[in-house]
Amino acid sequence: MRPRPRPVRGADPSRSDAASDAADWARAVLRAPDAVVLDTELTDFTGRVIEIAVLAVDGTVLLSTLVDPEGAPINPRAQRQHGISAAVLAGAPTMARVWPRLEEVLRDRAVIAWNAPFDQARLRAEHDLVMGGAALPKWLERRWECAMRRHAAWVGEPNSRGSGYRNHRLEGGHRAEGDCRAVLDRLRQMASAVPGGTRPAASTGGAGRNPDLHAIHELWPRFLGEVRGRSRSAEAMLTNAEPLLVADRTLVVRHPSAPLNRRLAQGRCAATLDEALSAVLGHGWTVRVQPHDARQPGTTTPVRAAEPGGA
Numbered sequence: 001m002r003p004r005p006r007p008v009r010g011a012d013p014s015r016s017d018a019a020s021d022a023a024d025w026a027r028a029v030l031r032a033p034d035a036v037v038l039d040t041e042l043t044d045f046t047g048r049v050i051e052i053a054v055l056a057v058d059g060t061v062l063l064s065t066l067v068d069p070e071g072a073p074i075n076p077r078a079q080r081q082h083g084i085s086a087a088v089l090a091g092a093p094t095m096a097r098v099w100p101r102l103e104e105v106l107r108d109r110a111v112i113a114w115n116a117p118f119d120q121a122r123l124r125a126e127h128d129l130v131m132g133g134a135a136l137p138k139w140l141e142r143r144w145e146c147a148m149r150r151h152a153a154w155v156g157e158p159n160s161r162g163s164g165y166r167n168h169r170l171e172g173g174h175r176a177e178g179d180c181r182a183v184l185d186r187l188r189q190m191a192s193a194v195p196g197g198t199r200p201a202a203s204t205g206g207a208g209r210n211p212d213l214h215a216i217h218e219l220w221p222r223f224l225g226e227v228r229g230r231s232r233s234a235e236a237m238l239t240n241a242e243p244l245l246v247a248d249r250t251l252v253v254r255h256p257s258a259p260l261n262r263r264l265a266q267g268r269c270a271a272t273l274d275e276a277l278s279a280v281l282g283h284g285w286t287v288r289v290q291p292h293d294a295r296q297p298g299t300t301t302p303v304r305a306a307e308p309g310g311a
Contacts, residue, residue, distance in 0.1 A: 019153065021153070022151070022190055023154060023191060026191040034110050036054050036057070036106065036110070037112050038053070038054050038113050039052070039172075039177075041174065043073065043075060046122075048072040048095075048126070049067050049123070050084055051065070051066050051175065052064075052067060052102070053065075053177040053180045054102075055184065059181065062105045063105045064176065064177045065098060066092035066093075067095050067098055068094045069089070083175070083256070099127075107137070109139055114147050114182075115146065115148050124136065124140060147187065148168070148170070149165075151168060151190060152167045170183065170186070171214060172213065173244035182213050185213050186214065211246065216246050222280050223277055223280050224238060226279045234272045237264055238255070241253050251277055251286070251287050252288050252290060273287035
């Protein structure tokens with residue numbers, strides 16, 4: 001058993017220990033063959049599930065689908081966050097149809113979620129609706145691991161109450177698959193902590209680099225500055241836009257205004273965004289703009305599982 005690294009002089013030893021433990025946990029999760037990351041989107045804070053995604057820790061999509069909430073209204077505030085409207089849900093399967101596939105994907109798995117108690121409570125509520133008084137499956141009965149709390153300990157910022165650590169926003173785009181990928185980005189970031197409780201700075205890009213979504217958020221002001229230097233109108237149109245996904249030297253950006261999405265994705269505006277991002281991250285980067293209510297790149301088509309008892 002190797003000795004614990006000495007904390008940095010002047011640092012709070014308990015914080016250093018908590019950060020080291022969180023980094024060890026992240027490394028263990030990323031090595032675990034049975035670990036998965038799960039996220040849901042809802043009609044309301046305590047409403048029905050309308051989107052769910054499950055990813056393996058290597059990024060493989062095991063399940064990603066919209067879910068028909070069977071008439072439950074979508075709170076306008078929630079819709080503004082995730083962009084999922086009743087029209088987007090047209091043709092989506094009900095949770096009763098999704099559940100057999102969810103059982104298959106999560107059986108014998110260790111589930112990790114950003115705010116695990118919240119997501120687990122919502123899926124327990126869905127289980128009650130779909131299965132009535134049936135006993136919870138083991139994957140839903142046992143406590144899930146909360147990546148948000150582990151990340152808070154890793155960052156080590158005291159919360160306003162003076163005990164414990166401040167939680168941080170995920171910044172995954174408020175869609176289930178994007179949020180799962182953001183959790184994986186945070187796990188990789190935590191796992192890269194070096195002995196002694198210190199952490200490498202977020203990647204600033206450059207040729208050959210592929211920063212995660214967290215790093216893109218940190219670089220967003222620089223990107224906007226590069227856009228402003230080329231086109232003030234393009235910068236203005238990016239107001240309220242948000243980074244959604246980064247992969248294969250492509251940054252996917254979402255904007256709540258469909259007309260502005262179309263303008264940003266066409267002609268000189270599109271070229272301006274590509275040039276600005278390449279100036280920040282290195283040659284060869286592309287910006288792809290998508291509507292706020294569009295499915296994320298890489299998502300699968302809705303699951304078409306048979307109704308319970310069906311053929």
